[in-house]
Amino acid sequence: MLLLSTISEASYPHAQGTTSKDLWPSLQQAYAAHSSSREYTLKTQLLKLEMKPDEPASTYLTRAQDYSDALANIGEPVKEKDLVMLVISGLREEYNGLKSTLLARQAPTSFQELR
Template sequence: MTRESSNPKPSPNDKIYGITNIKSYVPLLLDLDRLNYDSWKELFKTHYIGYKWLYGTLTQSVLQSILKPNATAADVWKTIEDLFHENKETEAMELDDELRSITIGDSTVMEYCTRIKSISDLLANIGSPVLERNLVIYAINGLSHKFTHVVTTIRHQKPFPTFLEMRSMLTLEERSMAKDHSRHVQASHQDNASSPTILTTEYQNRPSHYRLNNTRGRGGGRNQRGGSRGGQNGGRGGVR
């Protein structure tokens, strides 16, 4: 027997079955909330074999939606594809409307931009990507009036900024406004702090009988001094 026959080359199937953990090769979990079928498919196609591997790359909600008894790998694949593509156009229109009408509200700039990017990613996952220029326009259209100055700068900037550049500009403006607000609050506290006002308030807040007793004490002292003087004058008159 030759050396070659004793050590046969591994077949493609042997290599495939040698993969014990499909998640090492397909780290992306197929998720209805993320609408990430196309990305998942590209990662999985190269390593696709057997329905058990398919099940290992699905979220629990997707798995429950497509699980069928005695299904082949081809059946499972077709069911998954239909699940993600059956309402794709409707989903795209709803996400696009949400993106066009989005507003910052009470969110921070980072929270606001994260929401916009998430919607944009969902649209890209279902085959309806948004141009980055439009993404920037949607973002600045939803800002509040306090960002008017930086929005004007963004609109007239050449070349037009990317989404990340716009986010950086808005973040810097937000920090600047926060510092100005902090300085204003500190200055207001310093202007209102006055010791004479505090002392006057303390005196006015004393009980009325305390002020009355003090007044009577001062008056009584004057009368006593007057009485003493009268007694002295009377004594002098007696000698005379």
């Protein structure tokens, strides 16, 4: 019942069932077409990720994590090593020394280590 009370009136025709277990699959199927567009948008944003000129590192890393989390939420998780590589490649020039150090390591760098 809680799920039903949170959806908009426009979604009522797609809601089939009375329990969350019944409702969720019908809503997911009704709105699945939007996830392809959302996936494309999120992946594009992640691939084009660059640290802005005056952006603090913590904000940049949070933005990267947000894109990764959003992709995981639609069933398209990003491998941690791919996320780390995308984050490293988008760092500003002032971080070139750090980039070289991280890329030269034997063991892969975790996202948590970047923070």
